[in-house]
Amino acid sequence: MEKAMIEATEKQLGLLWHTLGLCTERSDRRSISRNYFLTSPGYDDANNLDVLVAAGLMTCGKPPAFCSQDEVVYRATDEGKQFALDKLPPIPPPAKRTKFDAYLDECECYDGFAHFLGINMPQYQQRGEWGAREYRMVRYPRGSVYRQYRRHYNFASWSPYETLEVAGQWAPTMKEAKASYKAALKEFRARPNLPANDFERLYSA
Structure with a gap:
């Protein structure tokens, strides 16, 4: 009996655990x-x-009346139950909590994960009529009343009087606008400037 228990394979042990409703994880x-x-x-x-x-860890018998009678029901013996419990590995340590886990705990208080992390994300602006529209990517200073976290664009409501920390050039596509913003951001990181609106940028150039 003892030898049979020791020789139980991983597959057989898994079936025994499943029979008893046990889960190692x-x-x-x-x-x-x-x-x-x-x-x-x-x-x-x-x-x-x-x-x-055959090892004495389980028995087999007829299925219940509501099941197909050509099937077999297996049940663990008392020895099988103890064997299954003895073979359970230690409880795995809890998964390490991430910043996203912390965000999910209080996500209703924030306008997205970036807001929770305090990341100052850029936004797209748009001007012009259909067929001749231009786009620009900008970043507002932290704390700006114009800053929005729920979306990465602000097509309808923006003003040249808004103070911007980083601003790319107007471009016919969002892709080009993003490339221009990246160039402006690189320059800003090399030589930080005070936030300014469009008029201040125009006359200080």
């Missing part, structure tokens, strides 16, 4: 909650369970 499923495994003879599961029956 969940701390709330470390105690026996059931004792049955229904399968059909001749399949891989049945063949492995038959090995456990």
